[in-house]
Amino acid sequence: MAVETPVTQTVTLPATLPRRSATFDDYTLSEIRRAAATGIYDIRGGGAKRKMPHFDDLLFLGASMSRYPLEGYRERCDTNVVLGSQNAKKPIELDIPITIAGMSFGALSAQAKEALGRGATIAGTSTTTGDGGMTAEERGQSKTLVYQYLPSRYGMNPNDLRQADAIEVVVGQGAKPGGGGMLLGQKISDRVAEMRNLPKGIDQRSACRHPDWTGPDDLAIKIRELREITNWEKPIFVKISGTRPFYDTALCVKAGADVVVLDGMQGGTAATQEIFIEHVGQPTLACIRPAVDALQDLGMHRKVQLIISGGIRNGADVAKALALGADAVSIGTAALVALGDNDPIFEEEFNQLGTTAGAYDDWHEGRDPAGISTQDAELAKRLDPIAAGRRLANYLKVMTLEAQTIARACGKSHVNNLEPEDLVALTVEAAAMAKVPLAGTDWIPGRSGY
Amino acid sequence: MPKLDLKELGVRGVNSALHGIPNGANEPDWLITNPMGQHAIACGLDAPIEVTINGHVGFYCGGMNQQAGITIHGHAGVGIAENMMSGQVRVMGSASDSAGATAHGGLLVIEGDASSRCGISMKGVDIVVGGSVGHMSGFMAQSGHLVVCGDASDALGDSIYEAIMFVRGKVASLGADCVEKEMRPEHLAKLAELLNAANIDADPGNFRRYGSARTLYNFDIDNADAY
Numbered sequence: 226m227a228v229e230t231p232v233t234q235t236v237t238l239p240a241t242l243p244r245r246s247a248t249f250d251d252y253t254l255s256e257i258r259r260a261a262a263t264g265i266y267d268i269r270g271g272g273a274k275r276k277m278p279h280f281d282d283l284l285f286l287g288a289s290m291s292r293y294p295l296e297g298y299r300e301r302c303d304t305n306v307v308l309g310s311q312n313a314k315k316p317i318e319l320d321i322p323i324t325i326a327g328m329s330f331g332a333l334s335a336q337a338k339e340a341l342g343r344g345a346t347i348a349g350t351s352t353t354t355g356d357g358g359m360t361a362e363e364r365g366q367s368k369t370l371v372y373q374y375l376p377s378r379y380g381m382n383p384n385d386l387r388q389a390d391a392i393e394v395v396v397g398q399g400a401k402p403g404g405g406g407m408l409l410g411q412k413i414s415d416r417v418a419e420m421r422n423l424p425k426g427i428d429q430r431s432a433c434r435h436p437d438w439t440g441p442d443d444l445a446i447k448i449r450e451l452r453e454i455t456n457w458e459k460p461i462f463v464k465i466s467g468t469r470p471f472y473d474t475a476l477c478v479k480a481g482a483d484v485v486v487l488d489g490m491q492g493g494t495a496a497t498q499e500i501f502i503e504h505v506g507q508p509t510l511a512c513i514r515p516a517v518d519a520l521q522d523l524g525m526h527r528k529v530q531l532i533i534s535g536g537i538r539n540g541a542d543v544a545k546a547l548a549l550g551a552d553a554v555s556i557g558t559a560a561l562v563a564l565g566d567n568d569p570i571f572e573e574e575f576n577q578l579g580t581t582a583g584a585y586d587d588w589h590e591g592r593d594p595a596g597i598s599t600q601d602a603e604l605a606k607r608l609d610p611i612a613a614g615r616r617l618a619n620y621l622k623v624m625t626l627e628a629q630t631i632a633r634a635c636g637k638s639h640v641n642n643l644e645p646e647d648l649v650a651l652t653v654e655a656a657a658m659a660k661v662p663l664a665g666t667d668w669i670p671g672r673s674g675y
Numbered sequence: 676m677p678k679l680d681l682k683e684l685g686v687r688g689v690n691s692a693l694h695g696i697p698n699g700a701n702e703p704d705w706l707i708t709n710p711m712g713q714h715a716i717a718c719g720l721d722a723p724i725e726v727t728i729n730g731h732v733g734f735y736c737g738g739m740n741q742q743a744g745i746t747i748h749g750h751a752g753v754g755i756a757e758n759m760m761s762g763q764v765r766v767m768g769s770a771s772d773s774a775g776a777t778a779h780g781g782l783l784v785i786e787g788d789a790s791s792r793c794g795i796s797m798k799g800v801d802i803v804v805g806g807s808v809g810h811m812s813g814f815m816a817q818s819g820h821l822v823v824c825g826d827a828s829d830a831l832g833d834s835i836y837e838a839i840m841f842v843r844g845k846v847a848s849l850g851a852d853c854v855e856k857e858m859r860p861e862h863l864a865k866l867a868e869l870l871n872a873a874n875i876d877a878d879p880g881n882f883r884r885y886g887s888a889r890t891l892y893n894f895d896i897d898n899a900d901a902y
Contacts, residue, residue, distance in 0.1 A: 265894065378777040378796060381758055383719055383739040410893055422779070422798040422817045423836060427892040432815060436795040437735070437754035437773040446714045450735040453690050454719030 256499075267499040268409070270332075270588030270598060271558060272400050272491040272535065277508045279491070280542040282655030283648050284664065287634045295633040302629045303639040306553050308530050309391060309460020309483040312452070316460055316483075317369055317391050319553070320349025321625045322640060323543060326488075326534050326557035327373045327393065327464070329355025331408050331417045332495030332588065333561075334605035335362050336613075337597040340564050342366030343610060344617025348625075353393060353555075355495075356406045356431050358420050359385040366614070371462065374451065377406065377431035379421040383454055391484075392451055392459050394444070396435075396473075397466030399492030399535045402506045406431030409496065411591040414600040444480040462486050467512035467535065474519040478529050486555060487516050489535030493558040495598065496589030509535035509546075511658040514645075517550030526550065540627020547628070548643035549659060563620035564613040565595045676727075677702055682709035686716060696722050698742075712752065717745050720762070737764040740781060756783045759800055772809070775802045778819070784873040791828070794821040797838055803873035813840050813885075814850065822869050824877050832885050841866050841882040852891040858884045 245251070256267060288294035295302060309316040325345045330338050332355060339362040345352040351369035354360075358380015364370055372389030374381065386392065397403065408417070410426045418425040438447045448461050463477040464486035477485045489509025494502065513533055520526040533546045534555035546554045558566075567575075569582040571594035578585065578592060588598035596607035632640045635647045649664040650656035656663040657670035667673065679689045689707055696705075703724045710716055710730040717726050718738035728736070731749035737756040747755075750768035759778040766774075769787030776792070778800030785793075785802070791809035794802050799819045807825030814830075816838030826844035833850020839862070849855075866879040891898060 264897075378758060378798075381777065382760055382779065383721070383741060383758075386739070424892070427836075428894050432796065436792065436814075437757050437776040443734070443753070446734045449686075450715040450718050450738050453686065453715045454739055456691075456694065457687075 268496050268589055269499050269502070269586040270494060270496050271502070271586045272493040273503050273506075273508075275503055277491075278510050278652065278654045278658055279508060279536055280510060280545045282510070282651045283545050283659055283661065284651060285541075285544070285548075285631055285635060285647050286649060288636045292636045294636050295638060297630065297633055300633065301638060302633045304625055304629060306530070306641065308532075308553065309462075311460075311483045311525075311529055312457070312481065313391075313460040313483055314456070314458045315390075317351060317371075319351060319369065321621060322547060322553035322628075323348075323537075323621055323624055324350050324371075324532060324553055324555045325352035325560050326492070326555040327353035327355040327371070327395070328557055328561075329357040329406075329408075329495065330360045330363065331355075331357040331413075331421070331600070332598060334596055334599050334608065335360060335416075336605050336608040336610045337561070337564060338363045339366050339610040340608065340613035340617060341560060342370070343614025344560070344563070344621065345369070347614065347618035348621035350621065351390065354389075356408070357417065358382075359389070360420075362610075364388060366610075373464075375406070375431065376433060376435045377421075378436070379423075379431070386451070386459075387455055389459060391462055392455070393462035393464050393486060394448065394451075394482075395464045396444075397464065397468065397488070398494060399466045399488030399490050399506055399509070400494035401497045401501045402466035402468045402490075403433060404497055404501055404505075405433035406495070406497075409589045409591075411589070411600075417600060441476040441480045444476075448481045460484055462532070464488060466490075466492075467507040467509060470507070470512040471515035471519045474516040474531070475523060478520070478523055478525050482529060484530045484532060485516065485520075486532045486534065487512055488555075489533075491536030492534050493561075508658070509533060509537075510655060513546060513549040513551060514658070514660045520550075527552065540624045540629075541631060543624055543628040544631040544640065544643055545648065547640050548647050549645060552641065559620070560617055561597055563617045564597055565608060565616070566593070566597050568595055571595055676704045676706050678706045678708060680708050681711060681713060681716065686713050689716065690718065693717060693720055693722075693724070693726065693743075696724055698722050700724070710749070714752070717743070720745070723762075731768070740764060750787070751785075755785070756781070756800075759783065769806065774804075775800050778802075780819075782869075782872055784875070786875075788825065794819075794838070794840075797821065801869055801872075803869055803875060805873075805875055807844065810847075811850065813838060813853070816840070820865065820869055822866065822873070822882070824875060832887070834891065835885075835887045837887065839865075840885040841869075841879075842885065843877060843882045846883075846885070849885065852888050853885055854888040856884045856886050858882070 306322045346368040353371040371391045408429045460483040462484040463482040467489040490506035530552035533551040574594035591599045593599040648661040707728045714733035720743035721741040723742045725744045733752040735754045737745045740759045743762045746765045751766045751770040753771045756764040757776045759781045761781045763782045765784040770789045774789045774793045775783040777796045779798045783802045786805040788806035793808040793812040795814045801820045803822040810828040813832040817836045821840045823842045827846045829847045830850035832853030
């Protein structure tokens with residue numbers, strides 16, 4: 226704006242820059258416009274994308290004067306883990322403490338499920354079914370297969386139950402604690418519809434509660450039934466979301482679980498409401514110590530195994546979860562990325578879908594260019610299950626090697642010997658959640674002093 | 676008829692014995708005594724045998740049954756014949772919640788009443804109830820038939836898919852997306868077949884048929900208040 230001064234000079238006054246609201250940021254504004262235009266909440270796949278305290282906020286101390294490291298390429302650092310030794314006649318023995326999380330045929334293509342089985346088997350670990358039952362491809366390619374027992378019971382039958390290596394009763398999922406499943410009509414193909422006993426093309430909603438039990442007392446009876454049907458051979462896992470990890474873990478033990486699977490809010494889903502994914506549940510980091518505390522209080526730590534999932538990306542995350550007390554971890558999103566999910570080679574097609582590689586999360590629409598989260602036969606054919614399985618196996622082996630590297634540096638001959646005393650936190654929040662000292666101090670918020 | 680005394684053998688012993696019976700065994704009829712309301716009795720059977728249980732049973736009796744016929748001379752707890760695949764389970768008394776939950780096949784007969792959520796998420800089973808059923812029966816029922824010779828409590832068939840329900844008595848209220856439908860000759864014939872199989876004497880002409888209006892099969896924001 227130009228004004229005349231008393232001496233008739235013209236000057237330009239400073240102007241403020243346009244100011245965008247931190248509250249109403251660009252994403253929020255776009256979501257308001259989208260909701261207003263479409264009349265439906267935003268549905269997507271994946272886990273929480275917001276920034277939150279995570280394993281990156283922890284550091285290992287490594288060996289020093291008081292701890293002796295192990296030689297990286299000479300001294301053993303074991304990685305095997307036994308799951309389900311509490312009650313099952315046939316516990317699962319895995320070579321590595323990294324398992325593949327439950328993901329359904331329906332959400333994923335048959336090729337993707339086969340690739341998961343192949344990769345897990347090469348790496349010496351287990352994979353897990355999902356809502357919708359067990360496919361022949363998955364059973365055939367998975368040396369160790371965990372069969373999920375979900376509220377919907379889609380495809381549930383005793384023959385599959387008996388040919389599973391373990392049974393996972395799903396109570397909750399980190400992406401949507403208290404919510405059921407969702408598979409929209411685009412992905413209900415003939416085969417998916419037949420397996421789930423539903424009409425083709427409908428929006429299929431899975432129940433959020435089991436139809437024939439409520440609460441831990443009932444669950445104990447349900448677990449006994451599953452054991453009776455399978456001759457007490459199979460380990461029984463119970464999967465819970467990261468909501469009230471101390472009490473929920475204790476109640477899982479009370480109900481007779483052999484293994485507790487605890488899924489934080491970074492854990493992915495095939496599809497649910499964005500608002501659910503981002504606003505319900507707790508970060509994985511906040512869930513581990515309360516769960517371990519519950520197991521220790523009951524004298525069941527290492528007897529009932531704890532598997533942690535939700536945002537595990539590399540061997541450091543694995544090592545940190547184990548150091549905090551987990552027996553193993555589980556990966557879903559990262560495993561899909563290893564198969565080829567969100568690969569930039571499909572950038573042009575992602576752009577056509579209105580997104581970009583790395584951000585594609587409309588898995589429910591079934592148009593995945595990578596052929597993973599789809600039931601479209603032509604798209605699914607793009608994924609070579611053998612090559613994708615090999616990529617997953619490579620990734621699992623790298624993660625294992627990374628975790629071993631850290632464990633050796635901390636002087637541990639087994640990755641499960643890592644302990645909280647090997648860790649410090651970079652932030653007060655992470656220190657409080659992980660119950661390890663803030664770096665450079667001996668202060669554990671909530672434990673030592675204020 | 677061989678007898679299995681549950682008081683002596685425990686649930687594990689009884690089930691082990693029943694699971695060990697091969698198809699085509701010489702002795703097809705078995706008797707379980709002293710069930711004492713225990714849970715998971717005779718679950719996971721997979722042989723064409725007839726099992727009679729003299730007394731009341733707890734949760735999940737006959738769960739995931741395949742081929743076997745199970746007759747309970749008493750009442751049944753939660754989840755009788757849950758996820759049954761085939762065969763027949765008959766309760767001569769009444770049944771608690773979630774009778775026949777998620778069952779894929781076979782016939783479940785409850786001569787007395789069934790409590791809430793009878794036939795929840797049923798996936799092909801046929802259920803015949805001589806008496807009345809509790810609230811939310813037929814919730815999310817996917818396929819199969821639910822026959823109620825008495826009354827049905829609130830929210831019958833809420834969010835039902837393709838299952839078909841026949842009720843002779845009063846229906847307190849229908850759940851979301853459940854409507855009364857015309858009783859055509861093929862339905863009368865099917866109902867007569869089910870009543871005959873259940874050995875229940877009732878006139879199919881006195882029943883009304885209920886099923887899905889199919890308005891909630893695909894999401895519509897204007898139906899949000901129905902969910």
